Structure formats: C-alpha cells, structure tokens
Amino acid sequence: MELTLDGSTVRGGRQARERFHDARGYGRVVDGDLELAPVEAAHLLYRGDVETVRDAGSGDRLDFRALLSSDVVSEIDVLVYKDLRDRGFYLSPTDEPNADFLVYPRGKGPWDDEIAHRIRAISERTALSARTLGETVLAVVDEESSIAYLETGRPDVRGTTDADLPRGVPAELLDDRVFVWEPPAVLYERGFYGQPLDDGGPLQLSLLEAAALARRGVLALPADEIVERGRTVEGERFDRRLAVYRALRDRNVVPKTGYKFGADFRTYADIEHVEELGHSELLVRVLPADHAFAPRDLALDVRLAHGVRKRMVFALAGETIEWLSVSRLTP
Amino acid sequence: MELTLDGSTVRGGRQARERFHDARGYGRVVDGDLELAPVEAAHLLYRGDVETVRDAGSGDRLDFRALLSSDVVSEIDVLVYKDLRDRGFYLSPTDEPNADFLVYPRGKGPWDDEIAHRIRAISERTALSARTLGETVLAVVDEESSIAYLETGRPDVRGTTDADLPRGVPAELLDDRVFVWEPPAVLYERGFYGQPLDDGGPLQLSLLEAAALARRGVLALPADEIVERGRTVEGERFDRRLAVYRALRDRNVVPKTGYKFGADFRTYADIEHVEELGHSELLVRVLPADHAFAPRDLALDVRLAHGVRKRMVFALAGETIEWLSVSRLTP
Structure with missing residues (x-):
C-alpha cells in the first residue's frame, strides 16, 4: 500500500x-x-x-x-x-x-x-x-510547543440598569476628575456613577463618567470641555473609550474602571441599588477596530479574566462598536 | 488660630x-x-x-x-x-x-x-x-479615584538547578523550533530543556533553549544560525530574551515559557528531576532597560501573578540585566 x-x-x-x-x-x-x-x-x-x-x-x-x-x-x-x-x-x-x-x-x-x-x-x-476572530477556535502553539485553545465569539452585551437621573447638577472639573460637591443620591446609588470621597461626601466622577453625563444634560458642565481634558491626558484613546462607555450605558450595562484588572472596564449588567451590588461579569478592553492581537497578550487577558471569574470581552471601536469574546477552551 | x-x-x-x-x-x-x-x-x-x-x-x-x-x-x-x-x-x-x-x-x-x-x-x-523603581511603594490613583499600592523591589534571583550535560548532541533546526531526534535523557529530565513530542519521543527545543545550549556546545548546531532564525521571527526582542534566558540559567534558575501567563518566562529555582517538579515561583517579563510602564499594564501583570501565586519580576535588559519585583501591598 x-x-x-x-x-x-x-x-x-x-x-x-x-x-x-x-x-x-x-x-x-x-x-x-x-x-x-x-x-x-x-x-x-x-x-x-x-x-x-x-x-x-x-x-x-x-x-x-x-x-x-x-x-x-x-x-x-x-x-x-x-x-x-x-x-x-x-x-x-x-x-x-x-x-x-x-x-x-x-x-x-x-x-x-x-x-x-x-x-x-x-x-x-x-x-x-x-x-x-469571532467564529473560530484558536489553537496557539507556544514557543515550547505546548498548545492552548481559545474560543472566540461575538456576544450580545446587554443589561437592565436604568436609573432616572436629574438634569443640570452643578459639578466642577478638577485636573483629572470631576467633583459633584452636593450629589443627588440617585447618581451613585442607582446609576452607580462615581465614587464618594467619604460616605455622603462629595462624589468623584471619572472624566468618562462626567463626559457621558454631561452629554445627557445630567451635569451642568459643557461636555466638550471634559472631552478636551480627556484628550489632553489620554489622547485619542479617550474618544474610543468614551464611545464604548456610552455604548455600554446605552445597553443598560454599567461600566466601572477595570484598572485593577489591567482592563478598561469591568461591567455590571443588573444594578438595582449599590448596596446590593454583586460581582461584575465582564472585563472589557477597548481596542481600535483594526487592532492585531499578539497571542501572548490575548493569553494574559483571558487567563486573568478566568482567574477572577469574569468573561473577557474586547470592544472593537470603529464606525460602530463590535464585541468580541475570548475564553479558554479544553476541547 | x-x-x-x-x-x-x-x-x-x-x-x-x-x-x-x-x-x-x-x-x-x-x-x-x-x-x-x-x-x-x-x-x-x-x-x-x-x-x-x-x-x-x-x-x-x-x-x-x-x-x-x-x-x-x-x-x-x-x-x-x-x-x-x-x-x-x-x-x-x-x-x-x-x-x-x-x-x-x-x-x-x-x-x-x-x-x-x-x-x-x-x-x-x-x-x-x-x-x-525598586525602592518605593507606588500609590496609584485610578481614574475613579480608588488607590492601589504596589511595592517595588530589587530581588536577588538565584537557584540550584545544575545538570551535567553532554556535548555535541545532533539536532535539527525546523521553522520555529529545534528537534533533537534522539535526545539524551538528562537534557529534559535533569535540565528541564525542551518538551518531548511524546514520552521518550523526539525532544522539541524552543529557539531560546536551543540557542543557549548551542552556545555552550551542548548541541551540534551553530548557535548563530539559531539566533538568526530567532531574530527573523521576533526581531531584537529575541536577543533581549536570550540574554535574560542565559542570565537565569547562569543563576541556576530554569526558565520555561510564560506564554500561558502572558509573560516571557515562568521559572523553577530547584529542579532535581522533572518527575518531582513543583510549581514555578516567578513570572518574568523581559523589557528594555529604558522601558516606561503604564500603571495599567503593571496592575495586570501583578494581579495575574498574585492570582497564580507567583512573584512578578521584570528583567530589565541593558548592558547588564537588572531585576525588578512588583507586588501588591496593603499598607
């Protein structure tokens, strides 16, 4: 034969x-x-x-x-x-x-x-x-010839968090954040915007949160001024992140900073009140739509997300926002 | 007053x-x-x-x-x-x-x-x-005004792994790895070099392992040829990684790929025999000596290392190699 x-x-x-x-x-x-x-x-x-x-x-x-x-x-x-x-x-x-x-x-x-x-x-x-990416499973052969499998998908990102917010709340732009000196409780407690300096104290908003709120008229601050500041400290990355921040809020998902996880956001889909806050579900990294991954970076993100029991999602920001999930797979 | x-x-x-x-x-x-x-x-x-x-x-x-x-x-x-x-x-x-x-x-x-x-x-x-870095504790304020502390240090990286290796072992350079078709057992079992294709089968060496072994005369292959291939697939990063790989081996520490952790290496300080292999202790990321960290990347590395109970160490490769450890701290 x-x-x-x-x-x-x-x-x-x-x-x-x-x-x-x-x-x-x-x-x-x-x-x-x-x-x-x-x-x-x-x-x-x-x-x-x-x-x-x-x-x-x-x-x-x-x-x-x-x-x-x-x-x-x-x-x-x-x-x-x-x-x-x-x-x-x-x-x-x-x-x-x-x-x-x-x-x-x-x-x-x-x-x-x-x-x-x-x-x-x-x-x-x-x-x-x-x-x-989005339909295939990656089989990545590392330099020592071990193989790891990564499943890619195109998830539908949606939640149910939707608080009624007041309009025209006075706020002050500092260097790198916005202070609301006398914050309406709903902002933090139902919308999970910002971080109180102390219980009941002034509310510190990130530039992203403040820009998104200002665009909706919730803050009595010109949104453009905040965006300008964001670009000064972060460059065009700020615009991409703001687009993703707003897209998540539009889908009733709450993005909070993912800094401690090395990501842009961690997200909460269903918040009724901050006192009943559960664990965040997703880690979101914002990337330009034409991004090319190094498999090593992908492995790092997926490993970390898995370790903290969250799902890793990449937000590809171009004309629209596309969502890409990547997770470990054992075939 | x-x-x-x-x-x-x-x-x-x-x-x-x-x-x-x-x-x-x-x-x-x-x-x-x-x-x-x-x-x-x-x-x-x-x-x-x-x-x-x-x-x-x-x-x-x-x-x-x-x-x-x-x-x-x-x-x-x-x-x-x-x-x-x-x-x-x-x-x-x-x-x-x-x-x-x-x-x-x-x-x-x-x-x-x-x-x-x-x-x-x-x-x-x-x-x-x-x-x-190396002497201070970083207090990093994230965009939402939370603070995380990172302790930096200058660790002494040393181990006790030291196998007696034969010289002139025949080997073959493929695209992106080196095959030793009839490997002496000591190479893998005591030195923890390479990865057998199957138990007792040919040994697959990474380009880094092969280059380091060839430089020591263990392989009957010209080291320069392997280094050249490494540069082709990885650019000057290959030289930096090889320098760190060799520095670790000189300190009797075994570097294996850290790919699954998004790092360059995971390391084993004290290997007697692969069958008694414990957990690796360090994750090592190789960086040029003039590197500037984004705190977010630092947070990601430190978080992941902590999650898998390893210590994060950066190898700063310049004229010499300097070691920088970074870990979480709760003051």
Missing part, C-alpha cells in the same frame, strides 16, 4: 482509503481512492502506520522527519493535528477562511454532517487581526 | 504646632512654629479641623474646595495622603527623589526615626520609568 506525494496532495488507492479514511477518518475520497493533506500523511508517518511516502517529483522516499523538514507541511499544523487526534477527535483540513481544521464531535467523522469546532492553528508569534 | 498660605508653604503659630504637629503628626517645626505642606493643610481643611487658610498673596480665605481647585496642591497627593491617614498612618511630604511621602510605622510619627514606606503617589495615567 503506497502513498505518493504529488505537489501538495498525498494520494493512495482503495486499500489505503478503506484503512485510513473509512476506518479512521483521514483524508477524503476521490473516485473511490484516497486523498490526504500532507498534515494527515505526516500524522500517519509519525504513528508508524505508514513508513514512507514517495515523492512523485524526486522519487525520494520521505519519512516523518523528512516530511516535517520539507516545505509541504508546517510544524504548527502537525502539532495541532496531532494534539486533537490525541484528544480523540477526527478532523479535516479545510480551505475555509480563518480556519485550518474542521473538528468533528467525538465519535463523529468526515462522513457525518456535524462540526464541533472550526480551528485556526497559529504560532504564538503570529499577529491576529481582530476582524478575523 | 490662623493658618497662612505663603507661596507653597502654609504657616501657623505655636498653638497650631501643638495641636497639629505635636499631637497629630502634621507638618514640621521651624523656630517653634508650624510649617505645613499644602497637602497637609488640605487634609485639615477637609476634616474641618481648620475652616479656611488665608492666602498671603491675595488675602483670600481658601476652604477645602478652593484649595483643591488651586494649583498649589494636586488631587492625587490629596487623595493618597487622605487614604494613608484613613488607614491610621502619620506621614510627611518629602523631597527625596522618586518619593512623595514618608510613611511612619503605625503608632510612630515624624518625631521618631523610623520609616515604614517611601510612597510615590501617581495617577494611573502617569508613565513610570523602570529605572526609577
């Missing part, structure tokens, strides 16, 4: 098809014969199911080592393919955009019509355009 | 000295009278111990709000000073470089000769030059 490498396809006959495809989910059937992607052939070679593959071009016989050293297959693909096989999955290489493998549910294979995961196999050194 | 603001000093007489300095640790004594920094006067105003301070220049009487809105005192300093007083400390403003306040041990004051913490008060938006 001979397998032949022809360009970037490995071919075998009927017997190979029965043994590897029909019984074990490798490759695809073409006219009753077997076609394998090089990564599938590499796995058969690694396992010793096949000893060599004949290179139709050179006539050479390639073993696992020779195939891995050649250009027809990437180490990354081989490592991820092997890892998923070791976890008991059948999977097939795919030409879909942003995906490298279709993984079937355990116990199913390419002859069924069900897909458990679309997997994108990358090195930890590959920059990842945020736009291409 | 009148206090007078004169330029950037607030002065009071003997009675003020007795009441505020001798009894409660505010200010310093000059010729039997009291001198306060504006931040101390602001705190007395906020508490209502003093109603107003007379501005010697304009003749105006300034209350807390007026003093806070003026240029003589920063909100950040006022918030940090208040927080430390609320925690039961006496503290004094200082002119020391990289510090804003000297905090005395609880129960002690400026008349004693003991200092608990040197505190640097900053906004979360202030960039922090790595060179200036």
Whole structure:
C-alpha cells in the first residue's frame, strides 16, 4: 500500500482509503481512492502506520522527519493535528477562511454532517487581526510547543440598569476628575456613577463618567470641555473609550474602571441599588477596530479574566462598536 | 488660630504646632512654629479641623474646595495622603527623589526615626520609568479615584538547578523550533530543556533553549544560525530574551515559557528531576532597560501573578540585566 506525494496532495488507492479514511477518518475520497493533506500523511508517518511516502517529483522516499523538514507541511499544523487526534477527535483540513481544521464531535467523522469546532492553528508569534476572530477556535502553539485553545465569539452585551437621573447638577472639573460637591443620591446609588470621597461626601466622577453625563444634560458642565481634558491626558484613546462607555450605558450595562484588572472596564449588567451590588461579569478592553492581537497578550487577558471569574470581552471601536469574546477552551 | 498660605508653604503659630504637629503628626517645626505642606493643610481643611487658610498673596480665605481647585496642591497627593491617614498612618511630604511621602510605622510619627514606606503617589495615567523603581511603594490613583499600592523591589534571583550535560548532541533546526531526534535523557529530565513530542519521543527545543545550549556546545548546531532564525521571527526582542534566558540559567534558575501567563518566562529555582517538579515561583517579563510602564499594564501583570501565586519580576535588559519585583501591598 503506497502513498505518493504529488505537489501538495498525498494520494493512495482503495486499500489505503478503506484503512485510513473509512476506518479512521483521514483524508477524503476521490473516485473511490484516497486523498490526504500532507498534515494527515505526516500524522500517519509519525504513528508508524505508514513508513514512507514517495515523492512523485524526486522519487525520494520521505519519512516523518523528512516530511516535517520539507516545505509541504508546517510544524504548527502537525502539532495541532496531532494534539486533537490525541484528544480523540477526527478532523479535516479545510480551505475555509480563518480556519485550518474542521473538528468533528467525538465519535463523529468526515462522513457525518456535524462540526464541533472550526480551528485556526497559529504560532504564538503570529499577529491576529481582530476582524478575523469571532467564529473560530484558536489553537496557539507556544514557543515550547505546548498548545492552548481559545474560543472566540461575538456576544450580545446587554443589561437592565436604568436609573432616572436629574438634569443640570452643578459639578466642577478638577485636573483629572470631576467633583459633584452636593450629589443627588440617585447618581451613585442607582446609576452607580462615581465614587464618594467619604460616605455622603462629595462624589468623584471619572472624566468618562462626567463626559457621558454631561452629554445627557445630567451635569451642568459643557461636555466638550471634559472631552478636551480627556484628550489632553489620554489622547485619542479617550474618544474610543468614551464611545464604548456610552455604548455600554446605552445597553443598560454599567461600566466601572477595570484598572485593577489591567482592563478598561469591568461591567455590571443588573444594578438595582449599590448596596446590593454583586460581582461584575465582564472585563472589557477597548481596542481600535483594526487592532492585531499578539497571542501572548490575548493569553494574559483571558487567563486573568478566568482567574477572577469574569468573561473577557474586547470592544472593537470603529464606525460602530463590535464585541468580541475570548475564553479558554479544553476541547 | 490662623493658618497662612505663603507661596507653597502654609504657616501657623505655636498653638497650631501643638495641636497639629505635636499631637497629630502634621507638618514640621521651624523656630517653634508650624510649617505645613499644602497637602497637609488640605487634609485639615477637609476634616474641618481648620475652616479656611488665608492666602498671603491675595488675602483670600481658601476652604477645602478652593484649595483643591488651586494649583498649589494636586488631587492625587490629596487623595493618597487622605487614604494613608484613613488607614491610621502619620506621614510627611518629602523631597527625596522618586518619593512623595514618608510613611511612619503605625503608632510612630515624624518625631521618631523610623520609616515604614517611601510612597510615590501617581495617577494611573502617569508613565513610570523602570529605572526609577525598586525602592518605593507606588500609590496609584485610578481614574475613579480608588488607590492601589504596589511595592517595588530589587530581588536577588538565584537557584540550584545544575545538570551535567553532554556535548555535541545532533539536532535539527525546523521553522520555529529545534528537534533533537534522539535526545539524551538528562537534557529534559535533569535540565528541564525542551518538551518531548511524546514520552521518550523526539525532544522539541524552543529557539531560546536551543540557542543557549548551542552556545555552550551542548548541541551540534551553530548557535548563530539559531539566533538568526530567532531574530527573523521576533526581531531584537529575541536577543533581549536570550540574554535574560542565559542570565537565569547562569543563576541556576530554569526558565520555561510564560506564554500561558502572558509573560516571557515562568521559572523553577530547584529542579532535581522533572518527575518531582513543583510549581514555578516567578513570572518574568523581559523589557528594555529604558522601558516606561503604564500603571495599567503593571496592575495586570501583578494581579495575574498574585492570582497564580507567583512573584512578578521584570528583567530589565541593558548592558547588564537588572531585576525588578512588583507586588501588591496593603499598607
């Protein structure tokens, strides 16, 4: 039973098809014969199911080592393919955009019509355009060849916090925050705006909170002046963060600073009164829509969010705001 | 009892000295009278111990709000000073470089000769030059006016892992890693180099591990070729990381990838055999010596390290490698 490498396809006959495809989910059937992607052939070679593959071009016989050293297959693909096989999955290489493998549910294979995961196999050194994420699972191979899986999604971010706020509340812009010297209780207690200096004392608003409130007419301060100050201390990042802050409030979700978690916001979906405040649910990081992630940064954010039992969500700020969730997955 | 603001000093007489300095640790004594920094006067105003301070220049009487809105005192300093007083400390403003306040041990004051913490008060938006850290505690005021304390230090990083390695081991450079097809057991088991593809299978070395081993003559591969490949995939960052990798190995500490923690390395100080591997102790992030931290990034690293019970250490790579530890502190 001979397998032949022809360009970037490995071919075998009927017997190979029965043994590897029909019984074990490798490759695809073409006219009753077997076609394998090089990564599938590499796995058969690694396992010793096949000893060599004949290179139709050179006539050479390639073993696992020779195939891995050649250009027809990437180490990354081989490592991820092997890892998923070791976890008991059948999977097939795919030409879909942003995906490298279709993984079937355990116990199913390419002859069924069900897909458990679309997997994108990358090195930890590959920059990842945020736009291409949201449907696939990332299999990130780190520099020491361990593999971590990250599930990406496009969540619907919504809450129920909606307090009736007064208008024209006097406030004062200091260097880097706004003080409301005599704050209406509803502002903090129901809207969870600001931070009292002491119980019942003046309310300190962040520039983001103040700008959003001023735009709604709640504060008797010109919003533009606050935004100007925000840009002075933070540059254009302030505009992006304000857009996301307002989008979250529009969705009845309360954003508070995520500074202690290294994020832009932590969020509370359902606040009735600050005295019954639960844990925040999301960590939100604001990014420009054309951002490219370093997988290492992604790993850091997801690990931290997981550790504090929150969900990591990226707000991609462009013409509109898009939401991208990333979480750990053990396939 | 009148206090007078004169330029950037607030002065009071003997009675003020007795009441505020001798009894409660505010200010310093000059010729039997009291001198306060504006931040101390602001705190007395906020508490209502003093109603107003007379501005010697304009003749105006300034209350807390007026003093806070003026240029003589920063909100950040006022918030940090208040927080430390609320925690039961006496503290004094200082002119020391990289510090804003000297905090005395609880129960002690400026008349004693003991200092608990040197505190640097900053906004979360202030960039922090790595060179200036190592002796002070950072009090970081976030955009919503909460304060977090970060202790910085200059740790001695050392371990006891020291395996006798063979020389001239054959190895093969693939795209982004090095394979040792027939690895001597000591390499992985005692030195904790690489990651076996399967138990007893070929050993996968990262480019860093391979470059360090090649430089020592352990691998029969030209080190320069591996370094060249590292630079191709990572740029000059590879050289910095290799320098830190080698410095850690020279100190008998084993660096393994910190990818899953978003760091460069996690480290093991005392490995006898991989089968008795304990938890790693440090997370190491490699930075150029002239790096300036965003406090938010610092918060993220320190939070994550704390969550996984490791110590966060930054390796500042310049002519030499300097080690900087940062950890959470509750004063």
